[in-house]
Amino acid sequence: MKIVPNRIIIILAVFFLSVTNVFADPGPPPPSTPPPPPGLPLDGGILLLVILSISYGLYKLNKIKKASN
Template identity: 55%
Template sequence: MQNKYIFASILISFVGLAAMAQESGRFPSPPTPSNGPGPPGLPIDGGIVILFVIALIFGVYKTYGLVAKKTS
């Protein structure tokens, strides 16, 4: 019974994917970008390295805490 539900979910997903992949003539193509003002001077990835290091340290801290709690 569960296999039927899994098969139906996959089938519906593929049908939806195929419907979205087809190009329709009803919708116009997106407009071409104009040569307006440039992007602002602030970089998006300014602190991404610091954020990654903090997340890595936090992950090691939490993992160490779980292992220490499990062994004691």
Template identity: 50%
Template sequence: MGIQNRKILASILFVLISFVCNAQVDGTPPPPIPPPPPGLPIDGGIAFLVAIGLFYGIKKKIK
């Protein structure tokens, strides 16, 4: 193998290695997810609890 062939092979390997190094994934982690909004929404669960409370109160009042 001549000097010319070694130079060509070395050049090709250098170019290929530089492509591989450039294609590596960035080491930075993804940004953190934002925190959930404060407080909870008032749903139909409150109406259900009020209805049960009224039923219980009426039942106790009758007895």
């Protein structure tokens, strides 16, 4: 079998060009995400908390009055 020099050059070129992809640097890191917005609003559930605390206080006062009678 006769070895053709052009075929060897093509085989070597393909081999060496495919190896260069292995040594390539990775791309730059993705940009960082923006920071989250600062906390939740403070007045989100305050009305519900005030209503529950007043009703619990009235319940306890009623319970104390009934126990003393």
